[in-house]
Amino acid sequence: ATSSGSFVLNVSDNTISTITLAAEDAAGNNSSATIDVETRLLPIVINEIGWSTADQYIELRNNSSRELSLDGFTLYSATDRSPYSELRGSVAPYGYYLIEYPDDEAILDKTADYIVPVVETDWTLLNPNGETLVLSFASTTIDATPQCFGWCGGGTRFGHSMERVRPLILGSNPDHWGTNNGFVIRGKNASGGDILGTPKFRNSINYLVSNVPQSEDGTILLTAGESPFIIPYDLVIPNGTTLKAEAGTIIKFIGDRSLIIYGSMHNDGTEGVPVVITSFFDDEFGGDLNNDGTTTVPRAGDWSSIVFKDTARAIINNAIIRYGGKIWSGIPDTGALIFADGASVDIKDSVLEHGNGYGVKLINAVAKIAKSIIRIIYGSPLSNSTGVYAEGGNLSITDTVFDGNTFGVLAIGAGLELHRNEFMNNSRFSAVIIPDTCPHISGNTATGSPRNGLVIHGVLSETCVLGGQNETLIIGSGGLRSAPDTVLTFHPGSVIKFDTNTTSIIAEGEMHINGTPEQNIIFTSLADDSAGGDTNGDGESQGRAGDWGGVRVMGSGTSTIANAEFRYGASRSSDGGNGMLSIENGSVEIADSLFLAGERKGLAIIQSPYAAIARSQFMNHNVIPGSVALYLESSSVELNDLLFRDNYAGIHALGVLLLEADGVDIDMTNAVTTIPADFLP
Numbered sequence: 001a002t003s004s005g006s007f008v009l010n011v012s013d014n015t016i017s018t019i020t021l022a023a024e025d026a027a028g029n030n031s032s033a034t035i036d037v038e039t040r041l042l043p044i045v046i047n048e049i050g051w052s053t054a055d056q057y058i059e060l061r062n063n064s065s066r067e068l069s070l071d072g073f074t075l076y077s078a079t080d081r082s083p084y085s086e087l088r089g090s091v092a093p094y095g096y097y098l099i100e101y102p103d104d105e106a107i108l109d110k111t112a113d114y115i116v117p118v119v120e121t122d123w124t125l126l127n128p129n130g131e132t133l134v135l136s137f138a139s140t141t142i143d144a145t146p147q148c149f150g151w152c153g154g155g156t157r158f159g160h161s162m163e164r165v166r167p168l169i170l171g172s173n174p175d176h177w178g179t180n181n182g183f184v185i186r187g188k189n190a191s192g193g194d195i196l197g198t199p200k201f202r203n204s205i206n207y208l209v210s211n212v213p214q215s216e217d218g219t220i221l222l223t224a225g226e227s228p229f230i231i232p233y234d235l236v237i238p239n240g241t242t243l244k245a246e247a248g249t250i251i252k253f254i255g256d257r258s259l260i261i262y263g264s265m266h267n268d269g270t271e272g273v274p275v276v277i278t279s280f281f282d283d284e285f286g287g288d289l290n291n292d293g294t295t296t297v298p299r300a301g302d303w304s305s306i307v308f309k310d311t312a313r314a315i316i317n318n319a320i321i322r323y324g325g326k327i328w329s330g331i332p333d334t335g336a337l338i339f340a341d342g343a344s345v346d347i348k349d350s351v352l353e354h355g356n357g358y359g360v361k362l363i364n365a366v367a368k369i370a371k372s373i374i375r376i377i378y379g380s381p382l383s384n385s386t387g388v389y390a391e392g393g394n395l396s397i398t399d400t401v402f403d404g405n406t407f408g409v410l411a412i413g414a415g416l417e418l419h420r421n422e423f424m425n426n427s428r429f430s431a432v433i434i435p436d437t438c439p440h441i442s443g444n445t446a447t448g449s450p451r452n453g454l455v456i457h458g459v460l461s462e463t464c465v466l467g468g469q470n471e472t473l474i475i476g477s478g479g480l481r482s483a484p485d486t487v488l489t490f491h492p493g494s495v496i497k498f499d500t501n502t503t504s505i506i507a508e509g510e511m512h513i514n515g516t517p518e519q520n521i522i523f524t525s526l527a528d529d530s531a532g533g534d535t536n537g538d539g540e541s542q543g544r545a546g547d548w549g550g551v552r553v554m555g556s557g558t559s560t561i562a563n564a565e566f567r568y569g570a571s572r573s574s575d576g577g578n579g580m581l582s583i584e585n586g587s588v589e590i591a592d593s594l595f596l597a598g599e600r601k602g603l604a605i606i607q608s609p610y611a612a613i614a615r616s617q618f619m620n621h622n623v624i625p626g627s628v629a630l631y632l633e634s635s636s637v638e639l640n641d642l643l644f645r646d647n648y649a650g651i652h653a654l655g656v657l658l659l660e661a662d663g664v665d666i667d668m669t670n671a672v673t674t675i676p677a678d679f680l681p
Helices: none
Strands: 015-024 030-039 044-050 056-062 073-077 084-086 096-101 133-137 140-144 162-164 177-179 219-222 229-231 235-237 242-246 250-253 259-261 264-268 275-279 306-309 313-317 319-322 336-341 344-348 351-355 358-363 366-370 373-377 386-391 394-398 401-403 407-412 415-419 422-424 429-434 440-442 445-447 454-460 464-466 472-482 487-490 495-498 505-507 510-514 521-525 551-553 558-562 564-567 579-584 587-591 594-596 601-606 611-619 628-633 636-645 649-654 657-666 672-675
Touching (some): 044 140, 264 275, 306 313, 319 336, 336 344, 336 351, 351 358, 358 366, 358 373, 415 429, 510 551, 564 579, 579 594, 594 601, 611 628
Parallel strands (some): 219 242, 229 250, 250 275, 275 319, 306 336, 313 344, 319 351, 336 358, 344 366, 351 373, 358 386, 366 394, 401 422, 407 429, 415 440, 422 445, 429 454, 454 472, 472 495, 472 505, 487 510, 495 521, 510 558, 558 587, 564 594, 579 601, 587 611, 594 611, 601 628, 611 636, 628 649, 636 657, 649 672
Antiparallel strands (some): 015 030, 044 056, 056 096, 073 084, 073 133, 133 140, 162 177
């Protein structure tokens, strides 16, 4: 016995559904069958119309994954019945069918699938005043063009074609058509000139990000399958809208244009399948869209910026962004691959390269950059060419490489985290930090630059710990100052160098410089390659007395210094106090430290209520007459186990209360042992 039944299965448009039917009889025998059902309300459409020249064409597109026979299909004009063509042949999956008039040379470099016969009484097939074209199967209309005042796109002045915006949307809506943009063109006309259209090729306006529909939840989704996309004009993403690019998506800018985000942007690339944002002329990604071979090549500054404004949010994962940064004079949000003003930006596992101006420019923004590469940001003017620039806001950069830029990082008044980054071959500075709050810095390396270290100068308004194990900091030409009632501390293993002979550190509060026997803290000359390597990129060199100013502590609290070295400072040109280290007004405890080759004074203690100096060495303060290894003025001091060698004067004391002196070794290598001569008991 057999039985039959029926059911209704609802499937979505533009889908391929796999349907399995299974049956089992009373005896337990069963069988099944599986079929794929493809659903297309628009299986084939009128896709492009070249109506505005004597050499005319109509292009159909197969929207399905199967070869489509055109037997039974008719293309005709509902306006004047010309053309009226019964089509033949077939169209490949997702392929094109080209109808030409008056012969196969209408598109010189493409073979027609159908040629409309010439009607002697008509000088042209398609009326320049406009027509409605219909594609039908038997008596059923499959697709039709809309009624407009004339054609809904294209033009007679230059011969641009009329293009469908997207092949899967209704052709009867005038908003679904436009004019070839002239940027993406394909094909030659009968005279060998360029056709301002795309016969048998993706429509130019189909590439536009602005033509991608927005979903109900406010998302504009860019897919790899529809890539590449182009942005030929400034494009604004409003608040409440998300521009989302899936892995493998490619976006190209034409001209000096920007993408301006008030909503959000999510780039969801993956390892090996990045999201790429680049120049229209970059044929490496998305192919040669302007079909000119190597006539045009990409350059830094081909496009302007991706701009995030106000409360905008950016999540950029596994992206390649390059060849942007066009600078417009007087327009602040240009000249950067990424510009954020008050917005939030997260960048991870990405490459920013070949930019003009800035890789990332941040104004009062919150940004995190991790595991990325920022390279070859090198444009005009050079002073503005920076991998990452931050003014105000908060910035965290970790595990990122800065290679071949003018500046690697420039941070002004920004809350800063800078950890485990590598700076290479940046032509001026690896990083410049002008702080307000305390920057948190550790594990960074710098090579191949005129300043192979992190340059810091300015005023610290809060208590701060600087440096790290094997971390080299360079105090910039403006010097570094910490505010009153703060504590400035240096981390064991830090190397602190100074940019010029007038550069100093001035602490208006307390200072703590406490290394360990294994990790001394070293303050020295930029030229001193024995500590921190070749920091100024001049090859092998060593410091000289007076290469930098001094470390001057002016607060009334108690400072501590242990396992520290001060070398080649105390310049006569500096306002950094009297010595390489000067303690003024406050108390201090100094132990296990070295003072080497200062131009004026090694260590100066002035008006200190209590200073204890133990197990330390003072050597080679002898460059000028009057150089002093240890200068004491109006202070109470204890001296224990000190060694003085090769100084002009060992100790110069003025109005000092000597509380204790034991094991002070000043031999005859010092031109003058003490002033006054009987200072030591």
